[in-house]
Amino acid sequence: MPETTDRELTFAQAVREALAEEMRHDSRVCILGEDVAEAGTPFKVLSGLVEEFGTNRVFDTPISEAGFTGIAVGAAMTGIRPVVDIMFGDFLTLTMDQMVNQAAKIHYMSGGKWKVPMVLRTTLGASRRSAAQHSQSLHAWLCHVPGLKVVIPSTPADAKGLLKTAIRDENPIIFFEDKMMHHKLKGLVPTGEYTIPLGVADIKRVGKDITLVATSSMVQVALGAADMLAEIGISAEVVDPRTLWPLDEKTLIDSAKKTSRAIVIDEGYGRYGVTSELASVISEGAFYDLDGPVLRMGAMHVPIPFSPPLEDLTVPTEKMLFDAAKKLCSKS
Amino acid sequence: MTPQTAEAINTFSKELALHAYRQMVRIRMFEEQVNELYTRALMPGLAHLYSGEEAIAVGICEALKKEDYVTSTHRGHGHCLAKGATPNLMFAELLGKEAGYCHGKGGSMHIADPATGNLGANAIVGGSMGIATGAAFSAKYLNNGLVAVCFFGEGALGQGLLYEVLNIAQLWKLPVIYVCENNLYNEYTHYSETTAGDICARATAFGVKAESVDGQDVQAVYSKAKQLIDAARAGDGPAFLLCNTYRYTGHHVGDINRDYYRTKQEEQEWKTRRDPILLHGERLLQEGLTDKATLDALESEVREEMKAAVEFAIAAPYPALEEVEMHVYA
Numbered sequence: 151m152p153e154t155t156d157r158e159l160t161f162a163q164a165v166r167e168a169l170a171e172e173m174r175h176d177s178r179v180c181i182l183g184e185d186v187a188e189a190g191t192p193f194k195v196l197s198g199l200v201e202e203f204g205t206n207r208v209f210d211t212p213i214s215e216a217g218f219t220g221i222a223v224g225a226a227m228t229g230i231r232p233v234v235d236i237m238f239g240d241f242l243t244l245t246m247d248q249m250v251n252q253a254a255k256i257h258y259m260s261g262g263k264w265k266v267p268m269v270l271r272t273t274l275g276a277s278r279r280s281a282a283q284h285s286q287s288l289h290a291w292l293c294h295v296p297g298l299k300v301v302i303p304s305t306p307a308d309a310k311g312l313l314k315t316a317i318r319d320e321n322p323i324i325f326f327e328d329k330m331m332h333h334k335l336k337g338l339v340p341t342g343e344y345t346i347p348l349g350v351a352d353i354k355r356v357g358k359d360i361t362l363v364a365t366s367s368m369v370q371v372a373l374g375a376a377d378m379l380a381e382i383g384i385s386a387e388v389v390d391p392r393t394l395w396p397l398d399e400k401t402l403i404d405s406a407k408k409t410s411r412a413i414v415i416d417e418g419y420g421r422y423g424v425t426s427e428l429a430s431v432i433s434e435g436a437f438y439d440l441d442g443p444v445l446r447m448g449a450m451h452v453p454i455p456f457s458p459p460l461e462d463l464t465v466p467t468e469k470m471l472f473d474a475a476k477k478l479c480s481k482s
Numbered sequence: 483m484t485p486q487t488a489e490a491i492n493t494f495s496k497e498l499a500l501h502a503y504r505q506m507v508r509i510r511m512f513e514e515q516v517n518e519l520y521t522r523a524l525m526p527g528l529a530h531l532y533s534g535e536e537a538i539a540v541g542i543c544e545a546l547k548k549e550d551y552v553t554s555t556h557r558g559h560g561h562c563l564a565k566g567a568t569p570n571l572m573f574a575e576l577l578g579k580e581a582g583y584c585h586g587k588g589g590s591m592h593i594a595d596p597a598t599g600n601l602g603a604n605a606i607v608g609g610s611m612g613i614a615t616g617a618a619f620s621a622k623y624l625n626n627g628l629v630a631v632c633f634f635g636e637g638a639l640g641q642g643l644l645y646e647v648l649n650i651a652q653l654w655k656l657p658v659i660y661v662c663e664n665n666l667y668n669e670y671t672h673y674s675e676t677t678a679g680d681i682c683a684r685a686t687a688f689g690v691k692a693e694s695v696d697g698q699d700v701q702a703v704y705s706k707a708k709q710l711i712d713a714a715r716a717g718d719g720p721a722f723l724l725c726n727t728y729r730y731t732g733h734h735v736g737d738i739n740r741d742y743y744r745t746k747q748e749e750q751e752w753k754t755r756r757d758p759i760l761l762h763g764e765r766l767l768q769e770g771l772t773d774k775a776t777l778d779a780l781e782s783e784v785r786e787e788m789k790a791a792v793e794f795a796i797a798a799p800y801p802a803l804e805e806v807e808m809h810v811y812a
């Protein structure tokens with residue numbers, strides 16, 4: 151048994167530890183991105199890596215998201231394992247041809263001859279008063295594309311274990327980190343070597359009256375709402391899919407069958423979003439066991455505004471989730 | 483004789499000169515068969531012919547090692563063959579057959595072949611510039627001495643990706659050669675309507691060495707390519723090579739009525755006076771490197787090779803239906 155004495159780390163520290171371990175473990179792993187070396191990114195997530203691995207492993211790129219993402223695709227095909235850092239998830243738009251038309255399709259179009267083992271790390275999440283071009287959560291875009299895998303951890307321990315797995319995977323993977331969690335969210339992380347497989351959901355809190363399926367930043371919201379629900383005698387189960395593709399459908403469906411009610415909550419836009427897909431999976435899989443419709447909660451269908459009171463309206467909150475859950479439970 | 487050709491001959495042995503001739507003929511005859519397959523409705527999809535431009539693919543690929551990388555375009559059959567692909571498997575791919583390079587999942591615009599360093603043809607104009615530059619990045623990272631060549635048409639000069647990767651390739655001294663095949667037309671539009679300023683100046687603005695060459699002269703292309711590739715391999719960083727050329731047929735095989743964008747006379751001029759195969763053949767004869775009978779025999783041999791390859795492809799089975807869900811993930 152490996153030593154697994156837990157320590158408390160921030161989300162950022164867990165990500166950094168995963169990268170450092172994988173870089174020590176495999177000399178082909180390198181990092182490409184803007185201000186990733188000495189600066190350690192504007193969010194200081196990568197601080198210290200260049201000191202250990204040098205500028206031949208941690209590459210500061212020009213501000214050229216399409217360029218260095220494309221370079222990572224070609225590099226991954228030809229024998230190295232790049233981890234690309236896209237500073238804000240909003241800038242994913244600039245990499246879309248490289249991810250959607252190139253990285254995602256090369257294995258298929260070549261009949262399995264070429265592989266693209268790369269990871270693109272980026273952020274999601276509003277609430278920093280960063281306005282419409284620095285606050286979006288665009289993960290649903292990538293989930294729509296066959297050939298990509300999408301990982302969206304909610305705790306430091308999950309982030310570390312999933313990132314290590316992603317780096318060892320043979321496919322192009324997008325790894326989303328909520329920028330509000332980087333330094334604010336702490337959690338216990340095992341000291342020993344461990345990885346977490348993709349496609350396995352985690353039950354963050356066991357309950358019996360209602361299932362709250364939550365992703366990334368919304369897991370904390372769901373846990374908060376579950377506490378509030380407990381006070382009025384409703385026992386909520388919180389399920390975190392952890393990876394959106396591959397998706398652990400069974401755990402979601404089984405939980406909904408058990409509790410007979412479900413709400414899906416995610417920080418991406420609600421319309422045509424991740425919540426729509428997860429709600430459909432649950433409805434199709436658990437329909438005859440459900441006591442009501444599966445509800446969806448996502449960001450409002452507006453560009454994220456700057457003004458604090460306006461921005462606060464756009465993202466689901468504990469209170470909103472509590473109210474919705476209470477209503478759903480009282481109806482049946 | 484211009485200094486350029488004198489220099490080219492120095493590095494172009496008799497053996498290589500004859501081999502280059504054969505390779506150009508193979509590409510031309512491969513595409514004759516493509517045209518035939520397409521017009522007989524045996525080939526699905528689109529067929530973009532390379533006829534007229536053969537000297538570029540052959541001149542460049544002869545200056546590369548088998549393991550060196552290339553990326554290609556929607557007009558990619560020539561690059562693929564010149565890099566060493568087998569016509570049987572190419573035709574099978576064009577017909578969507580299991581035996582094809584990509585199990586029939588790629589088709590004409592996506593042939594890829596790791597065995598010959600072919601990272602794949604790309605149907606996004608300019609789409610492979612990152613990939614080629616990335617292959618050069620890994621070559622430098624792994625210190626394996628390989629070089630990458632990125633083939634693209636002049637239409638791709640409008641894509642921003644080129645400028646992002648030129649900048650990075652020069653900053654990081656990556657061993658990549660950007661080969662621009664200027665066949666004068668971006669689809670149905672003359673390049674002068676789409677391309678401002680000087681083409682080579684785009685590269686030199688980044689400090690990237692840029693040269694231009696007569697793309698109808700295989701020796702000239704080879705000799706320039708050899709210099710640039712050898713320099714890149716030695717650590718000099720990227721280069722840009724502009725090859726001036728012409729495509730004989732329409733943008734794709736179905737592009738028949740083209741009077742609205744170019745004249746028959748212009749096409750005729752290039753075919754009769756600037757044809758890379760005719761020009762190189764004449765030179766071989768003039769320099770006494772071969773005789774007419776040998777060239778004729780070579781042509782019939784290649785024609786037979788291509789016919790047999792087509793027959794192989796026609797007879798080959800389609801992929802099993804289960805393949806549709808294979809290879810989405812590695």
Ligand SMILES: Cc1ncc(C[n+]2csc(CCOP(=O)(O)OP(=O)(O)O)c2C)c(N)n1
Nearest residue numbers: 557605606607635636637638665667668669
């Ligand atoms: C990004 C993108 N835009 C448009 C097209 C449609 N298209 C295919 S080929 C082509 C013209 C390309 O011209 P050029 O790069 O000069 O190559 P050529 O066909 O002359 O070899 C266009 C516009 C495309 N495939 N990709």
